[in-house]
Amino acid sequence: MSALGHWFIDRLVVEQTHLGDRLPMIGDKGYVTVNLHTGEFDPDKIVASRATIQSSFSTSLRVSCDGHRVRVEGNPSRFGRVENLYGFTSFEECIQVYNIVLAKLGLPPFTTGRFYFTKDFHEDAANRKHKKRYTGAVIRHVDITRNHSVGYQNEWAFLRALATMSMPNGKRPNLYPNGATVDYSTSRSIGGSSWDYSKFYIKHFELIEHEKKNLKDASDEDKAYYRKLVEHCQAAGIVREEHSFKAKKLDRYELCFYGHVTVEDLATHHTLTTLENLTENLEVATMDYVTIADQLLRRKVCNSRQAANATANYCHMWLNGQPLYNEDTGKYPRQYYVHKQRLLQLGLDISMPFDASRTALPMIRHEREITVQPHQMPDWYRKPSTRNFVVIHGRAA
Template sequence: MFFIDQLFMQQDHHEGGLPLVGRHVIERVELETGEKLPPSVNQKVLEGSFSTKLTVRCDGMRVRVEGNPSRWQRVDNVFGLQTLDECVEVYNHVLASFDLPLFTKNTRLHHRQTPESKASSLVGDGAEITLIDWTRNHSVGKGKEQSFIRGLSSMQIGRGRKPKLYPDGQTCNWGEGSTWVMSKLYNKAVELQRHLKKDQRKKLGVAPEIVEYIKNLIDYCESTGVVREEHSLRQTMLKRHNLQFYGIVTEKDFYPHLQDIENAMNTIQISHDEHQSIAHQLLAAGAVDTMRKANVTMHYFTMWQLGEDLRQVLSERQFYEHKARLKVIGIDIGQMFDVSRMCPTLKRSERIEVQPLTAPDWYKMPVVAESNVLPFKAIA
């Protein structure tokens, strides 16, 4: 099930006269005529509980809010708000605190007057969505997140959107920097760990009960192998498909545009390979009782791989000692090495099965009413 992870909204009030909201305002005047132009106002950054942030701005005519309504006033957003109405309810609570008009639903559309050389465009009488991120969680199995992400990073999706795999192998983007749509896969447990470390470095730190909750959440994500799928639909794409009109579009109208990664998953089978060094295999199999002995035997195994005749290098006793150790893990140094007949470091290979993630019983699901009673403050 998809839910909303980020939402940018705005609404114009052509009658004007609204209070200015921002960090600072710049008054503008047309130099040739002396005519006073609409002021330029930058964003006001609001901080709520758990280091969550939203931005709000009003230049007297246009009201705009940007942020992540699913994360606002919450410890995390592993699961978030599933409807636009819930998200707008969060934003309207913030707007009301600044005596700004609330976002309203569009009830009618009309064509905007445009120059003859340009195509006509639709405008509504309510709030407009300028960016929306839809996301869902996949369970791929413990320790298989990187294999899953790397496997899908081998494919283009949609109309030739090329993958960008990050060096750590934990994130892959398609369409980064696009004004149309950007899709992403990433390891959720790794992201939670990074955010926790960042918050703990802050002067006030993190409350012990919050740290415990986040660590439990990280353990849950690691044990189930959570990979996050996100689709960021940008303004150009929203306008092309008339998806920007709050109140007229429904959540289901967005779903056909969120299928590129799903389609890729249906056309590729991804396997998870576990590799283990010869030394660790020897130790795990009980062929040796110390890592030092395992490393010595692995050294001679490497020489054998490179074509050395170990009978010419080792004494007879040493040769048969290392031969006996390696035979425990299925390697016979008495035979000539043949790369086509063995893969000595591959321990296991299995197909990755993708399942939807369900929230554990102790997970705190988002409740709009709870977010709307918590205090927040302007920080910039």
């Protein structure tokens, strides 16, 4: 487990197909396909939309069943709770919450299963391949998240610093206009690609933003607890790190089979770029930019004053907005990559355009150092439970 804190599960989408007798149809509406020539339709092939199953504090899950396939999506760590600063750390706990809801709807629980192989009949006979199948529940989407403490009023500067660093996989940062979120994606659409999505955001800002909705019909005791939690997040400077694993990625790396995957498997997956990867070369601290060459020598990034001065000169070109590539060829010279790797060790990513409003450089004038630490759960925190919610209502078609 990472030294920066424990991971827990946020959003989770699970489905399982049950063969045999038809199950109750669950959903707000049902859809059938009609043959326009004959007017015939198959009543056994009804597609059900998702029903909203609500609990307290404006929380809900979405459940559907078309007679064989059961699907639940939502946030099990948040269901029935006023907040989810901390959530469930295992799939088993999350599935237990989902199974309690399924039982109330008269549906079978999500279970582990066994593997078997089938041939893909969409391909020609010569090229048919055996495909791996699973009789148990399958995970179609999961968000894993954890909390970092960066200190009182340091969250905004910390996110601005992150917004100067591109991911090792080439994804570039996007600092939201409100300055409270940085996300990484190859797509401009919200939620990123169909593969994965990562973001960092200020937790107390998010709690305040959703306070009215979260505290609807809440008791005075719950309201006091919520305000205390917001103040705690502000004092600790909590930044939330969140990574979404989507269906294509889960299928590709066989991380989708319930009972055969853990949160640790996701957290240590080789395609996951975490805060450690981003901040490995990022030091959010004081530094005199006139002495960049001295910094390179002091940290033994360069072995000679000549090499350090050459890299410092490249950095000043970047700061002044000068092009670093060869204008005749439109390509970067070979030495660019040498200087880039050296400057990354000072927390400067010259592959990103310099933006004085977003980069970490201006905040150094305040002469403070930001240290990232795992957040410690306060002893008064209401820990998640698999039985601390009440289903308010759900509609069964």
